[in-house]
Amino acid sequence: MAASNPFVYGEIVGSDAFADRDSERDRLRHDLASGQKVFLISPRRYGKSSLVRDVLRTLSREGVLTVEVTVAASSSYVGFLESYARALVAADTPAGRLRRWTADLFQGVRPEVRFDAKTSGDTGFSLSFPAVRTARDAARLAAEVFALPGKIAAHRKQRLAVALDEFQAVTAFDGDTAEQALRAAVQNQREVGYVFAGSEPSLMERMISPKRPFYKAGPVMRLQKIEPGIFGAWLEVRFKATGIKAEDGLGAAIVDLAGNVPYDVQRLAHETWDDLHQQGRRTATLDDLHATLTRLLAEQHTMYEEAWQRLTLAQRGVLRALVLEDGREMLSGDVRTRHRLGGTSSVQSALTALVKQDVVMKDGTTYVMTDSLYREWVARKTF
Numbered sequence: 001m002a003a004s005n006p007f008v009y010g011e012i013v014g015s016d017a018f019a020d021r022d023s024e025r026d027r028l029r030h031d032l033a034s035g036q037k038v039f040l041i042s043p044r045r046y047g048k049s050s051l052v053r054d055v056l057r058t059l060s061r062e063g064v065l066t067v068e069v070t071v072a073a074s075s076s077y078v079g080f081l082e083s084y085a086r087a088l089v090a091a092d093t094p095a096g097r098l099r100r101w102t103a104d105l106f107q108g109v110r111p112e113v114r115f116d117a118k119t120s121g122d123t124g125f126s127l128s129f130p131a132v133r134t135a136r137d138a139a140r141l142a143a144e145v146f147a148l149p150g151k152i153a154a155h156r157k158q159r160l161a162v163a164l165d166e167f168q169a170v171t172a173f174d175g176d177t178a179e180q181a182l183r184a185a186v187q188n189q190r191e192v193g194y195v196f197a198g199s200e201p202s203l204m205e206r207m208i209s210p211k212r213p214f215y216k217a218g219p220v221m222r223l224q225k226i227e228p229g230i231f232g233a234w235l236e237v238r239f240k241a242t243g244i245k246a247e248d249g250l251g252a253a254i255v256d257l258a259g260n261v262p263y264d265v266q267r268l269a270h271e272t273w274d275d276l277h278q279q280g281r282r283t284a285t286l287d288d289l290h291a292t293l294t295r296l297l298a299e300q301h302t303m304y305e306e307a308w309q310r311l312t313l314a315q316r317g318v319l320r321a322l323v324l325e326d327g328r329e330m331l332s333g334d335v336r337t338r339h340r341l342g343g344t345s346s347v348q349s350a351l352t353a354l355v356k357q358d359v360v361m362k363d364g365t366t367y368v369m370t371d372s373l374y375r376e377w378v379a380r381k382t383f
Contacts, residue, residue, distance in 0.1 A: 003242040003243060003277070004242075005242075005270055005273050005274060005277070006238040006239075006241060006242050006273065007235075007238065007266045007267075007269040007270035007273055008266060008270065009263050009266035009267040009270055010263075010267070012049055012050050012053050013047075013050045014050075014054065014057075015054050017050075017266075018047070018050070018051075018054070019226050019230065019231050019234040019235075019262070019265075020226045020227070020230050020231070020234070021047070021051055021226070024051060024221065024223065025051060025054060025055055025058075027221065028040070028051070028052070028055045028195065028221065029055045029058055029059060031193060031195075031218075031219060032055065032059060032064075032161040032193030032194075032195060033059060033062070033064060033159065033161070033193060034193065035159070035189070035190050035191055035192060035193050036193055036194075036218050036219055037186055037187075037193070037194045037196070037217050037218030038193070038194065038195045038196070038218055038219050038220075038221060039195075039196050039197075039198075039204065039207075039208055039214070039217070039218065039219070039220045039221070040052065040195050040196070040197040040198070040221045040223065041197075041198060041201050041204045041205065041220065041221070041222045041223065042197070042198075042199055042201070042222070042223035043199065043201060043223075043261075043361050043363070043370075044199045044263075044358070044361070044370060045261045045262060045263030045264060045370070046199075046223050046225070046261065046262055046263070047223075047262045047263070048165075048197055048199055048223055049165055049197070051223070052068070052163045052165060052195055052197055053068065053163075055195075056068060056161060056163060059161050063158070063159075064158070064159045064160065064161050065091050065152070065153070065156065065158055065159070065160045065161070066091070066160070066161045066162075066163070067087045067088055067091050067149070067160065067161070067162045067163070068087070068162075068163040068165065069083055069084050069087050069162075069163070069164055069165070070165045070166050071164050071165065071166050071167050071168075071169045071170050072165075072166035072168075072169035073166075074169075076173070077138055077142075077173035077174050077178060078129065078132050078138055078141065080170070080173060081129070081138070081141050081142055081145045082127060082128050082129060084145055084164075085111070085127055085145045085148065086125075086126070086127040088145075088148045088149060088152060088162075089101060089102055089105065089127060089148075090125070091152065091160070102127065105148060105151055105152070106144055109129055109131070109132065109137075109140060109141050109144055110129075110131065111127050111128065111129055112127070112128050112129070112130055113125060113126070113127055114126045129141055135174075138174070139177070139181070142178065142181045142182075143181060143185070146181055146182050146184075146185035146186070147185050149162055149186075149189055149192040150185070150188065150189040150191070150192060153189070153191035153192050154191070158191075159191050159192070159193070160191065160192045160193070161192070161193045161194075161195075162192060162193070162194045162195070163194075163195045163197060164194065164195070164196050164197065165197045165198075166197070166198060166199060167196040167197055167198045167204070167207075168198040168199075168200045168203040168204050168207065170182070171203065171207065176212070176213060179207065179212065179213040179214060180213045182213075183213035183214055183217060184213075186217075187217070194218075196214070201222075201361075201362075202355075202362075208220060225260045225261070225262075226260065226262060228252065228255050228256075228260055229252075231251070231255050231260065231262075231265060232251030232252040232253075232254070232255045233251060234251070235250070235251035235254055235255070235265070235269050236250060236251040238269070239269075239273065239284055242273070243282060244273065244276055244277075244281065244282055244283065244284050245282060245283050245284070246283075246284045247283065247284060247285045247286060249286065250284055250285070250286060250289060253286055253289055254268050254269050254272070254289060257289070257293065257372065257376070258372045259368060259369070259372040259375065261370075261372060264371070264372040264373070267373075268289070268292070268293065268296075268372075271292050271295075271296060272284065272288060272289050272292040275288065275291065275292050275295070276288060293373075293376065296373055297373060297376060297377055297380070300373055300374075300377065301377070301381075304373075304374050304377040304378075304381075305381075307359070307374065308378070308382065311354075311359075312350075312353075314341075314342060314346060314349075314350045315350045315353055315354055316382070317339060317340065317341055317350075318330070318341060318347055318350035318351060318354065319350075319354060319359065319360070319369075319378060320339070320378055320382050320383075321335060321338075321339035321341060322351075322354075322360065322367050322369070323369065323375055323378045323379050324339070324379070325339075326366065327360075327363070327366040327367035327368050328365075328366050330347060330351060330367060331344050331347055331348060351367060354367075355367075358370055359371075359374075
């Protein structure tokens with residue numbers, strides 16, 4: 001049997017694809033099993049969703065009911081409440097009991113439940129609240145839906161773990177009303193653990209700041225980059241396990257080129273492995289890595305060129321300076337003079353716009369590009 005690519009990106013992965021994260025998984029599993037309300041804050045591409053999904057799988061094997069909903073997938077507040085309610089009702093509930101179970105759970109609002117036969121032979125169901133039309137109706141519905149986890153845990157006499165992914169999107173639904181309603185409900189649900197996970201750190205940090213509903217609601221986990229030495233060694237071991245010997249330092253070079261962003265590291269390793277496998281090669285060198293990088297940049301050239309053209313001249317100048325200066329001291333006089341940038345306020349405005357467009361993110365006191373390939377394209381193709 002031909003070896004399969006050991007590096008995975010662009011999808012939710014299992015525990016075997018994690019380079020590390022053991023302490024984070026153990027901590028999150030323990031907190032959720034204990035009924036804690038955890039805020040998990042992570043930049044994009046750090047593997048947040050995979051980490052949450054892996055912990056939920058572990059808890060499920062331990063007899064905990066688990067529910068996962070992506071808040072940002074809903075286009076409205078009521079849509080989110082319907083999606084959340086459906087996931088909760090479906091948790092460990094046989095299809096034949098769904099109507100009765102739903103009627104038992106909802107008291108003040110009447111849901112509409114429909115069953116649909118799937119091509120696979122299974123029975124799917126949809127749950128909606130067509131009578132909810134006003135803000136007052138939505139508030140009443142929210143109170144019932146947010147109380148469901150506690151009711152389910154009590155009825156089942158079983159612990160429940162709820163994951164609300166991309167949780168920062170809840171702020172767009174109904175101001176802080178949704179936050180207040182959810183906070184009021186979860187604080188009394190001792191048998192239910194929650195992880196409120198978000199990939200927009202600045203928004204998430206504001207949600208747990210003083211005078212906000214979730215201030216001091218529970219422990220906060222901030223997902224950090226994997227230690228480079230551990231990540232690099234793990235990559236080389238994975239190459240070797242599939243019959244490809246990696247040149248010393250290859251793993252470290254992949255981590256460095258990918259900015260130590262887990263998604264980008266896995267992508268570059270995956271593509272390098274693919275190129276070697278197609279060539280029937282049994283060794284992986286630094287030259288091979290750079291050949292793969294050159295191919296990827298050529299394939300993405302049109303997309304990156306269009307992204308560059310959409311930027312203003314001021315944003316282009318700041319972005320190129322950021323790449324060349326590794327995102328450090330972007331407002332200093334030396335950097336602005338060296339790269340012919342405008343005044344401090346002009347540079348700050350450009351940085352703010354780039355962050356808002358998800359081209360750049362702030363990492364401590366420095367700025368980094370969210371896409372390491374785009375960073376390499378800017379370094380090589382712009383002036």
